[in-house]
Amino acid sequence: MKNLKLLPLITILITLSLTLFTSCDSDSEFDASGEGKGGSMARFTFLKGYLYIVDESTLKTFDISNPENPSLLGTENVGAGVETIFPYENYLFLGTQWGMKIYSVENSPVPNYLSDFEHSFACDPVVVTNSIAYVTLRSGTTCQTGQDRMEIVDVSDLRNPELLNTIPMQNPHGLSVSDTVLFVCEGDFGFKVFNIKDRANPELISHYDSIPSYDVITNYGRKELIITGKNGIFQYDYKDPYNLKELSQILSVPANE
Amino acid sequence: MKTPILKLLTLCLFFISLASCNFWETVPDFDVEEVEGYRPIYATESETEIKTLPAREIEDPGKIYVINDYLLLVDRLKGIHVFDNEDPENPQNIGFVQITGSNDVAVRNNILYADQASDLLAIDISNPENVKVASRVKNVFPFGVQYPQQQGFYFECPDPEKGIVIGWELTTLKSPKCYR
Numbered sequence: 001m002k003n004l005k006l007l008p009l010i011t012i013l014i015t016l017s018l019t020l021f022t023s024c025d026s027d028s029e030f031d032a033s034g035e036g037k038g039g040s041m042a043r044f045t046f047l048k049g050y051l052y053i054v055d056e057s058t059l060k061t062f063d064i065s066n067p068e069n070p071s072l073l074g075t076e077n078v079g080a081g082v083e084t085i086f087p088y089e090n091y092l093f094l095g096t097q098w099g100m101k102i103y104s105v106e107n108s109p110v111p112n113y114l115s116d117f118e119h120s121f122a123c124d125p126v127v128v129t130n131s132i133a134y135v136t137l138r139s140g141t142t143c144q145t146g147q148d149r150m151e152i153v154d155v156s157d158l159r160n161p162e163l164l165n166t167i168p169m170q171n172p173h174g175l176s177v178s179d180t181v182l183f184v185c186e187g188d189f190g191f192k193v194f195n196i197k198d199r200a201n202p203e204l205i206s207h208y209d210s211i212p213s214y215d216v217i218t219n220y221g222r223k224e225l226i227i228t229g230k231n232g233i234f235q236y237d238y239k240d241p242y243n244l245k246e247l248s249q250i251l252s253v254p255a256n257e
Numbered sequence: 258m259k260t261p262i263l264k265l266l267t268l269c270l271f272f273i274s275l276a277s278c279n280f281w282e283t284v285p286d287f288d289v290e291e292v293e294g295y296r297p298i299y300a301t302e303s304e305t306e307i308k309t310l311p312a313r314e315i316e317d318p319g320k321i322y323v324i325n326d327y328l329l330l331v332d333r334l335k336g337i338h339v340f341d342n343e344d345p346e347n348p349q350n351i352g353f354v355q356i357t358g359s360n361d362v363a364v365r366n367n368i369l370y371a372d373q374a375s376d377l378l379a380i381d382i383s384n385p386e387n388v389k390v391a392s393r394v395k396n397v398f399p400f401g402v403q404y405p406q407q408q409g410f411y412f413e414c415p416d417p418e419k420g421i422v423i424g425w426e427l428t429t430l431k432s433p434k435c436y437r
Contacts (some may be wrong), residue, residue, distance in 0.1 A: 030385045036324030036364045044363040044370060051363070053377065053400045062377075067368040068391035070379055203426060217323055224345055226328065228321045233330060235345045247345045250330075252315035 020075040037129060039147045039215035039228070040095075040125035040174040041085060047087040054094060057152045059103065061110050074110035088128040091158065100135050102158050112148070117153055117161040125215075129177040132164070132199045136172035136184060143184045150184060152200050164200040174215030174224075181241045183225060185213035190228055193241055205242055231255035283410065285436045294411035294430040299355040300423040307373075307380060307390050312338070312350040324364040333406070334423050337371070339385065348386055354380070354388055358421040372398055374421045404437050411436050 010187040035046050051062040052193050057080045069253040086207035090106040091114070099118035102199035117135075120139055126135040133153040139146055146185035147166030150172055152165040171187035182194040182202055190209035218238075219226070225244070232252040237245040313329050315338060320333035326343040337354045341349040358374035367383040368391065377397040381389045405412055405425035411433040 030327075032324050032327065032367045032369070032380075032385075034325070034366070036322050036327075036329075037324045039320055041320055041323075042363070043361045046363065046365055051365075053397060062394075062398060064365065064368075067366045068379055068381060070392065070394055072394065072397075076333065102399055111392050144394075191306075200262060209302060214318070215321060217321055219323065222345070226321060226323065226345075228318050230318060232315055232318055233321070233328070233340075233348075235342075235348070245296055248348055250315065250340065250348055250350070252318050254316070 036220075037217060039217050040086060040176060041087060041215045042128050043083070044195060045085045045087045045092070047090075047092060047105060048090075048109065049107070050247065052085055052087075052092060052111070054078070054085045056080065057082060059085070059092070059111060059190055063109070076113075078113075080104075083123060084125040086126050086128060091128075092154075092242065093126045093128055093133060095126045097123055100124070100126050100133060100161070102155065102161070105157070114159055115159045115162075125174050127175050127177050127182065128155060133161065134177065134184075136169065136177055137176055138172050138187075150202075152202070154200075154214060167202060171212065174219045176216045178218040178220050178223070178238070181218075181238060183216050183218065183227075183230070185227065187214065187218055187229075188212050191216065193238075193242065193244065206244070208244075278359065287410070287434065287436070289430075289432065291429055291431055292411050292433065293427065294433050295405040295407065296412065296413045296428050296430060297415045297419075297422045298424040298426055299420045300361050304355070304357050304423060305421055306355065307378065307388065308355050309386055310336075310353045310355050321363065322362050328364055329364070331360060331362055333360060334358055337369075346380040352385065354382070356380075357423045359369050375399055376405055404435070408437055 019074055020116050045052050049196045051064045053060045059076040061073040061077050063073050064070050079100055081130040082094050084095035092103045094101040099116055101116050102114040104114050105111050124135050125136045126133050133155045135151045137149050139148050148169045148171055150167045150169050154162045154164050170189040173185040173187050175184040182196045184192045190211050191213035192207045193205040195205050196202050212231050213227050214229045215228045223239045225238050227234045232255050233250040235247040237247055260329055279352045284312050317333040319333040321416050322329040326341040328340040330338045339352045347354050356373055359371045363370045363374050366392045369380040371378050375398045378393040379391045381391045411430055412435045413433050414435040
């Protein structure tokens with residue numbers, strides 16, 4: 001009895017969904033709906049529907065409920081030298097020249113400062129996964145001195161980040177984590193692949209030293225790695241992280257010279 | 258009597274040696290007439306327009322962004338290369354969105370957010386062949402991107418009156434006032 005009554009409703013629902021799907025078949029195949037993903041060197045990020053931007057010494061929050069008209073909700077002073085931003089759960093991790101800063105958007109879209117993890121003057125992007133933050137620190141003229149390295153920080157207590165390990169690096173830039181694999185760009189020194197099953201003790205799997213690497217994006221679904229650097233874009237299949245398979249190269253003009 | 262003077266002398270010598278030490282090495286001597294350095298290249302009027310151009314080669318690869326099957330690559334200070342990356346073994350360079358003075362990009366719901374010098378742009382890309390600036394928020398980046406990538410060089414300080422910086426060229430400068 002009840003089932004029969006539901007039948008018309010189900011029919012209507014099915015018809016409605018079919019209509020919606022077929023009406024999406026537009027002339028242009030270009031689909032930029034939803035949200036994309038940037039690299040760890042990004043200064044822009046989305047979190048919970050808001051747009052966050054870092055610049056020099058501020059973190060700005062934009063309301064993009066009307067996407068065509070971003071409206072500034074707040075400007076937070078975060079100290080000089082902020083360079084990168086990474087969203088993680090309800091938090092924003094900022095890479096600054098003085099350390100990693102953590103902000104919360106748990107209670108409001110305008111971020112609330114939680115904590116700082118300071119280190120010697122260096123330039124650093126950060127990625128976070130499973131309560132562990134991987135921070136690369138790079139030396140260089142404006143990034144001043146300080147060893148080139150990667151720091152592994154326990155952020156399970158966001159108000160008290162704790163250094164777990166320091167790994168020496170050559171000239172680390174952007175990085176990306178995909179489950180138990182960590183990719184780190186080493187600038188002109190190429191890029192490295194780490195096994196991070198033991199989260200605080202990365203095990204170096206391989207070093208591709210001929211691919212200049214500035215930043216990286218991993219596409220978890222397709223297990224695809226996208227590396228960008230001065231020679232252009234290099235893409236790999238990392239289904240077997242011990243055996244990356246190169247998919248394609250898009251070379252830049254300097255690489256072709 | 259002699260001892261305090263000796264102490265004072267030693268102290269003075271100590272400070273003099275400190276001053277001659279290279280503590281201030283990174284602050285250059287701006288009292289230079291002609292020196293090699295970078296001069297800003299300002300965008301021409303047609304270059305400041307935000308528009309879709311035919312696909313072109315990558316010159317100065319910067320940040321990357323993926324949205325659905327598309328891969329975006331910022332060509333520093335010039336704009337964004339758009340690649341159809343549905344088949345990553347065969348990415349297709351399908352166009353270039355000219356945004357002079359840009360370094361960053363993020364896309365959400367068919368709106369591409371990018372910086373242009375000191376402004377934040379919201380660009381409607383629902384019709385990618387004909388992108389349109391939906392809005393511009395001024396002064397989001399008060400520092401702009403007003404210096405060359407290279408470090409350890411003098412450069413001519415950009416003049417905002419001259420427009421948006423689209424690149425830098427190595428040349429001989431006369432009494433530059435900026436250094437990085």
